[in-house]
Amino acid sequence: MATYNLKINGKIRQVNVDPATPLLWVLRDHLDLPGTKYGCGVAQCGACTVHLDGTAVRSCQLPASAIGKQAVTTIEGLSAKGDHPVQKAWLEHDVAQCGYCQAGQMMSAASLLKTNPKPTDEEIDAYMSGNICRCGTYLRIKEAIKSTAKK
Amino acid sequence: MNTTKTTHNRRSFLKTSLLSGGGMMLSVSWLSSFKSADKLQTLNLPEQSAMLNGYIQITADNVVKLLCPNPEFGQNVMTSLPMIVAEELDVDWKNVVVEMGPHDNTKLGAQFTGGSNSVRMYWKPLREAGAAARHLLRQAAAQTWNVPVEEVTTKAGVLSHANGKSANYGEMAGKAATLEVPKGLKLKAPKDFTIVRKSKKNVEGQKIITGKPLFGLDYRVDGMLIAMIQHPPAFGMKLKSFDALQTLKMPGIKEVFSLKLYEDGFEQGGFDTRTFNDLLVVVGKTTWEVMNARKKLLAQWEPVGDTKDVMAGRGGKREVVVPGGLESTSTQLEKMQELSQKPAQQLRKDGDPETAFQHAAQVIERTYNAPFLAHNCMEPMNFFAHVTDEKAVLAGPLQAPGWIEPTLSKILNLPADKIEIQMxxxxxxxxxxxxxxYLTEAALISRKAKAPVKLIYTREDDMTYGIYRPMYTATYRAALDANKNLIAFHVKGGGIPEHAIHANRFPAGAVENYLAEGWQIPSNITIGAFRAPRSNFNAAAEQSFLDEVAEAMGKDPIEFRLELLKRAKENPVGKNNEYDPDRYAGVLTLVRDKSGWNKPGNEKYNRGVAAYFCHNSYAAHVVDIVTRDGQPYVERVFSAMDCGIVINPDAATNMVQGAVVDGIGNAFYGALTHKNGAAEQSNFHNYRLIRHNEAPKSIDVHFVENDLDPTGLGEPPFPPVFGAVANALYKNKGKRFYNQPFQNEMDKRM
Incomplete structure (x- = not known):
């Protein structure tokens, strides 16, 4: 076990965990931040996507020991009031069906738009294809991303 | 399914929902447990409110809370069902707060999500509930103002009278709750709807986009432990012995034990299906610790051999032999091939198909195969349980709490009123x-561990556990006379462990000589309902076959189907035809018109069409395929649906679009195969699900407009996608595909 002071959603949070514990489970089991979802545990579905210094990463593959001083942002910290442009676009397009994968989808989309504010359809496909939606809301996700890009 | 119980519940519910409007009752119980609704907190709810009937609660300061009776798994019932109540109650949708109801079959009906039944079965009772509550509020106002009730009108939650008096619902709710509901309340005509048929956003949208703890996996209580089960490496195996020494030395681990799920001779209900009965359980503090420690278990497994399950059922209990052995897909295919040549059970026969085939000028015969499919819900199976000697509290994701409660009651030896299942x-x-x-497992684990426990399946546990869509095959034959008229139709379907044939569905009723047969092979690989059970295979095979028959007859595939439907309407063959030929033809003509079928401007697409009727609704799709980087992709889809009145059009469109994507994905990629009893796919690296880049660029959804009572939508659009994909793929590749998943067939043979 080791103690880490992690910068999560703008706050320093101290945890005492096995160094190999993936960030996903640190967030969910130790810090009461369950918005980040478990879907596969092997970086194949994207449900656990968070930002590390602003870039999308799969938290199920990121051990607590590897985070260091990098800032972690989860869906709970994407915006103060749930009004990040991506979140607003998701509501506007009423994207979700079951909703389970959508936090990961939104974290990926926000990361994409940060580096590429006006992505083409192909660029959206390439960036987002690591995020599975079992309900099949892909069209609405793409529409939501494109509507954000226009603004 | 225990149909008797369900029917009974539904009836008693109808009675209760009207009766309970009268003489009720201030309710405080579940308001105090309400924590996470931001909207509610800002409205500053008082401690008391009038429960007008099972679904409606109106507080003195005019908060209208509607309870959703049915569990939500993405079909958006938490929005659409309350919309139905709100319509008749006549409230402003903006002021409505929705909450998932408790499990209470006496107040809230059958409460199951399945069979595309939610809107269909709640349509009438929820309208009646809303109308009854509105009437009580009017009555309360009439008494207070001393005017005739007929003169009290409502508009968006406000009661008024021509004499100038007015009051909001909250002011009258307390009094209304003491009154009796009259009989024979009139419901609104569809032309007067102001909420139903107007798109409303998902009531949980804000919570979803901000990552609020909505799901079973998010549920936790203080002191809760995590449990995982190590199941055998293959179907047909069971636990022999185990050594947990190393596991118990791992950090955070509390205990390791084995227990039996069902005792010998336990009478299983229809939804008590389980793959493994001896559970090897690891209990610890956190998910990661339990996941890791489980890997250190030294377990010995052994073959189960043939076993007997005792099934409860309407006709009394019966024994079912589950064969032992380690099955492989290759041998399963051989067995299916062998059985398909043997005599089978006749399911329906019209005319004299044998003679017609003997005298045919041309016989077309094709065989279709489809593999087991895993559901792969994004949230793996899990459940919370806290079981003591006195009571059981459970919470998690479950489609039908009422179907599993009797099982828990028997196994835990607790009366039903001591079992609380939160959805x-x-x-x-x-x-x-x-x-x-998994709910029953969680309950037993909690009882044994004497602690609140969350049972979690990892993705691998979930995918390799079973309860799959069955493995299917079907051979179709069509007989044409010398003038290329269809004179006989024969389908012989089989499967492991059940066939998919719906003998009374189209084209039964449309062909003079018709034969449907079925056979099945028992297996220890467990199966269950998978989005549009059986139909999801039939629509693939039958709709591909009809395409091929139309081609052989030199007919347009849509025109060919319309001709058959005309026959089925004007001069139907046989009895018990399940579909309405007019509504079936209606979706075909709608999709033909909307897609510009046979019209110029679509030359760049390889087009395929299919239509199907299931779960009381009608669906047709035109699928347009293009080639990109040497691979066929579905680029555009046009969909036509007839499900009667559409409650929430935009959400309904979303669901149809999702079903189309799901259908394309499973048609191209879905497969769960076995080798020596072990599932060959265990996670998303080797079980391929459709992804962003493989989804169509557009899915254009249209609904037939009518005033018929609404029917289901979660399942009906799904099955015909497979057939339309197969037919478009033929146009793209110049070759027919008979074996799902099509991507595998393409990779192997082309």
């Missing part, structure tokens, strides 16, 4: 969560 939002269901073994 969390589900991260997908697709039929998988109708089977509550």
């Amino acid at each position: 969390t939002r589900m991260g997908g269901g697709f039929g998988r969560r109708a089977y509550g073994h």
Whole structure:
């Protein structure tokens, strides 16, 4: 076990965990931040996507020991009031069906738009294809991303 | 399914929902437990409110709270069902607060999500509930103002009278709750709807986009432990012995034990399906610790051999032999091939098909195969349980709490009123969560561990556990006379462990000589309902076959189907035809018109069409395929649906679009195969699900407009996608595909 002071959603949070514990489970089991979802545990579905210094990463593959001083942002910290442009676009397009994968989808989309504010359809496909939606809301996700890009 | 119980519940519910409007009752119980609704907190709810009937609660300061009776797994019932109540209650939708109801079959009906039944079965009772509550409020106002009730009008939650008096619902709710509901309340005509048929956003949208703890996996209480089960490496195996020494030395681990799910001779209900009965359980503090420590278990497994399950049923209990052995897909295919040549059970026969085939000028015969499919709900199976000697509290994702409660009651030896099952939002269901073994497992683990416990399946546990869509095959034959008229039709379907044939569905009723037969092979690989059970294979095979028959007859595939439907309407063959030929033809003509079928401007697409009727609704799709980087992709889809009145059009469109994507994905990629009893796919690296880049660029959804009572929409659009994909793929590749998943067939043979 080791103690880490992690910068999560703008706050320093101290945890005492096995160094190999993936960030996903640190967030969910130790810090009461369950918005980040478990879907596969092997970086194949994207449900656990968070930002590390602003870039999308799969938290199920990121051990607590590897985070260091990098800032972690989860869906709970994407915006103060749930009004990040991506979140607003998701509501506007009423994207979700079951909703389970959508936090990961939104974290990926926000990361994409940060580096590429006006992505083409192909660029959206390439960036987002690591995020599975079992309900099949892909069209609405793409529409939501494109509507954000226009603004 | 225990149909008798369900029917009974539904009836008693209808009675209760009207009766309970009278003489009720101030309710405080569940308001105090309400924590996470931001909207509610800002409205500053008082401690008391009038429960007008099972679904409606109106507080003195005019908060209208509607309870959703049915569990939510993405079909959006938490929005659409309350919309139905709100319509008749006549409230402003903006002022409505929705909450998932408790499990209470006496107040809230049958409460199951499945069979595309939610809107269909709640349409009438929820309208009646809303109308009854509105009437009581008017009556309360009439008494207070001393005017005739007929003169009290409502508009968007406000009661008024021509004499200038007015009051909001909250002011009259307390009095209204003491009055009796009259009989024969009039419901609104569809032309007067102001909420139903107007798109409303998902009531949980804000919570979803901000990552609020809505799902079973998010549920936790203080002191809760995590449990995982190590199941055998293959179907047909069971636990022999185990050594937990190393596991128990791992950090955070509390205990390791084995227990039996069902005692010998336990009478299983229809949804008590389970794959493994001897559970090897690791209990610890956190998910990661339990996951890791479980890997250190030294377990010995052994073959189960043939076993007997005792099934409860309407006709009394019966024994079912589950064969032992380690099955492989290759041998299963051989067995299916062998059985397909043997005599089978006749399911329906019209005319004299044998003679017609003997005298045919041309016989077309094709065989179609499809593999087991895993549901792969994004949220793996899990459940919370806290069981003591006195009571059981459970919470998690489940499609039908009422189907599993009797099982818990028997196994825990607790009366039903000591069992509380809370329904969390589900991260997908697709039929998988109708089977509550994981709930029963969690309950037994909690009892043994004497602690609140969350049982979690990892993705690998979930995918390799079973309860799959069955493995299917079907051979279709069509007989044409010398003038290329269709004179006979024959389908012989089989499967492991059940066939998919719906003998009374189209084209039964449209062909003079018709024969449907079925056979099945028992297996220890467990199966269950998967989005549009059986139909999801039939629509693939039958709709591909009809395409091929139309081609042989030199007919347009849509015109050919319309001709058959005309026959079925004007001069139907046989009895018990399940479909309405007019509505079936209606979706075909709608999709023909909207897609510009046979019209110029679509030359760049390889087009395929299919239509199907299931779960009381009608669906047709035109699928347009293009080639990109040497691979066929579905680029555009046009869909036409007839499900009667559409409650929430934009959400309904979303669901149809999702079903189309799901259908394309499973048609191209879905497969769960076995080798020596072990599932060959265990996670998304080797079980391929459709992804962003493989989804169509547009899915254009249209609904037939009519005033018929609404029917289901979660399942009906799904099955015909497979057939339309197969038919478009033929145009793209110049070759027919008969074996799902099509991507595998393409990779192997082309």
